[in-house]
Amino acid sequence: MFSLLRTMWLTFLHAFHKRDTVLYPEEKNYLPPRWRGRIVLTRDPDGGERCVACNLCAAACPVDCIALQATEDPTGRRYPEFFQINFSRCIFCGFCEEACPTYAIQLIPDFEMGEYNRQNLVYEKDDLLINGEGKYHGYNYYKVAGMAIGGKDKGEAENETPPVDIKSLLP
């Protein structure tokens, strides 16, 4: 009997608590930066595409919902010719982000992707690529990797000496 009354009392008290539900969509909940929502492709600090089309995100994807094709610009910089994510299959596990060696692919705190038509959940590169660095600032893969691309010659990457003169006899 007492327990019954206690329960009713506690329930009654909830009427005076701060409300947990928010009036979405007028009011939005706080999502931490590392919340795994919509996937974006970011750019490096110089504004170039970060994605180098290495295929690791696609390989890591447990539902195989990423498909891309690598290509190169005339200077040897590699980028995806197309990049498709089928969000109707995506489980937002974030493996792609973990696999990415260039911080290109990132999951951002945005989940408002509902569609009436499932076909609209297939995102192309145009839909994915943003004009910013996303969560990870300052990293530029080509500044580290030893590939020469436009504007960065051999030996100009991090911790690199200028190309050796193979005709030199000096020790």
Added chain:
Amino acid sequence: MEEVAPKVTIFIDGQPFEVKPGKNLLEACLSLGEDLPYFCWHPAMGSVGACRQCAVKVFKDENDTVGRLIMSCMEPVRDGLRLSIQNPQAKDFRSNIIGWLMTNHPHDCAVCDEGGSCHLQDMTVMTGHNYRKYTFEKRTYRNQYLGPFLNHEMNRCIQCYRCVRYYKDYAGGKDLDVFAAHNHLYFGRHEDGMLESEFSGNLAEVCPTGVFTDKTLKEHYTRKWDLTTAPSVCQHCSLGCNTIAGERYGTLRNITTRFNGEVNGYFLCDRGRFGYEFVNSASRVRKPLVRSKLPESTSKSIALEEAAKMIRNGRVIGIGSPRASMESNFALKTLVGDEHFYQGVSEPDHDLVEFNLEVLQQTEAHILSLKEVERCDAVFILGEDLTNTAPMLDLAVRQSVRQQPMLEDVPKAGFPMWQDAAVRELIQDKKGPLFIASFQPTKLDEIATETFNATPAEIARLGFIVASIIAGEEITVHDVSEQTQRLAKQIADTLLSAQKPAVISGTHGGRESIIKAAANIGNALKAKGKDVGIMLTAPECNSIGLDMLGGHRLESAFDAIGNGYADTVIILENDLYRRASAAQVNKFFDKCKHVIVLDSLHNKTTERADVLFAAGTYAESDGTLVNNEGRAQRFYQVYPTTEDMQESWRWLIQLGDQVQHQHMRGWEHFDDLLPAMVVAHPNLIGIESITPPAEFRIAGQKIPRATHRFSGRTAMNAVNNVSEPKPAEDPDSALSFTMEGYRGQAPSSIIPFYWSPGWNSVQAINKYQLEVGGPLRGGDPGARLIKPTLQSRSTHFNEAPEHFQPLDRHLFLVPLYHTFGTEELSVHTKGILEKSPEPYVMLNSHDAQEMNLAEGDTLAFKIEEQVYQLPVKTGSFIARGAAGLPIGLPGLPFAALPAWGILNREISWKKQPQPIS
């Protein structure tokens, strides 16, 4: 002969194992399935002990607990040897070594084409070197342009020396080397430029990391794990090298080596590796066409109905093709009836291939496989420019010249054959005997003992004399110069003193008499008790197979239509303008009431088609090819095609169904054709069992064409339709098109890719072999259809030709071949077209001088009715009165060579108009 020595016992980490003696520890460990990292060692190239990666601990006896570190690739197997792979010190050593090798590695796996099939990645993971300790600066290099086939990225190099050991020592290349010193070592050319070797593509597989990578793959780059692959057979020459063809997003992406211990081993030539681009060509026939209908309104069923109407109402003949599979040719032969089936090959090829086959069936000499050629210790080549006609045979001959010095000197020196550096140091430039008789100098001349450049008749005469000397008979060839006689004596004596002599000839010499001479030499050596082998090349990938199926000559097909015996023709994957003169073919087509063509690429013949069916290439078909030694090998469809494009045999079966052909009743799938083919052609027995049937399952599962890490399959088609379609099924084979299926090793004839846990690169082949470098588990795939029979009788040919006599105002034109350019399909690859020469005619420099022609001037001549006007090249080795005409180059009209060409004085003497400056 390899002696069968008793096995010895070695102890690996305390466990006893039985191993073959004579091997090194690394080979033994790998053969036992152990994971031991290595770089510089390669099963085809032996050990040099340069990379220090394969270190193991070896103990004196069971009481020794300290042991010593040794390089397992340099240590022979001994009975009772105790070693430890897992010893902490050995593991630590290996991990440190890789740490040092990686100090300058450029941190670019993500953009490296090797990534995912990289031996360096695999070995780094295997040793457990996870984190970089070296924090100082990295050395960098500039790259070189190496031609259209290979990409160069020197920063990735780990200085294992495999590339130069392969390119220079194994493949005989001259223009790749190691430069500079100490930690500046540079592997490349002395300057930017195309790699000269026809075998440069193998560098992409030999290099354990991404210094040399496939440039054609880069155009449409795909990681190994994303490829859908199937076992295939190269279609670009008669040798039938085994390949793995990889597809992604509906286009063929690359060709890699499929190991076959009997045929190509670990390597491929560049024509085979890079000649695949025709599959993706814009000039592919992608849907059936009916001339009287708009392409949009033509569907598969309409085209079939139209063709069936033509067949029902007409008198039909069929023209087969040496580049179509056995199944397709057989289906056509059945559809039109045996007496109406014609082999679509040129006049000379038809006779030569038929004669080739006859010799192979009757010769007493052993029919060599490509691998066996490597083991021969004296080689005589008659009339073949192997580098250009059968490239991989060139590579095999390059190994054979090392045999004699190796067999003579190395056992005396007392170290094993796999000690590559020591063996090469010991034998230096010593070469075993190799004699080449050809029209003009060949690339192999540099390693030849003696060469003989002459016309086909003179080559045949030389061969006949050699055979007579070997047999100890009187020489029946008249009027022989002393020089030729001396050469013949030298060749005969050398072949007689060899243990395993080989005679190589084939159809590219253009004369039966050359093959006759080769057969005589083989028989004579056999009669002297020699273990002699013979190898005859053929013009195309299925020339021998087509001939085994039988069929009339093409000339008769022209007559049949010309005389009105028939009015409708079905042409199977064949461009007739490459088989006979344009005038003849035009006349033929003008006479035909209906022309039905099945082909994969648009060409001049498809232009004449009333109904054109879109035939699948080897990447879209299942089929069997019979190579030059009579080995039947199956190739598998790589990826599913649209309804509108299918195998030629399937089109023909469906046509048979439309016309309710009684012999084709119940035919539907690949496996329905094989038993019928064997019944109709008992000489093909064995062809039905070279691969497991379509119902074959392991643990109830098919063999997957895609790797278990195949990515993107719920996204790649999502743009078109987000609902994924049911995966395509393959009713013709035991392979599935998806990643689902049995994960273990497939039977040797249907291995779609090489992969083993921890071994992502091509080096995973080790895990598929009975012993490292040996045959695949379950035996090397393919089956010889030509078997030595007890009835085989020695045929001796007598008719040596007379001397070649130059004719005034005539040139005797002999065919010249080019690795890049001669073959019809491979020239669709951009890089191969770039490497193929412009049409020319090769004259003796004295003749040219007499005719007042300088290099580059135009010479006009006529072969039958065809007029040629070609720039002149001069050489001092081509016989006087003879000239070389390249065969099959794009844009060069057909000529049945060798043939007499009539010089057109008017044009040849006229000076070219000089530009007025």
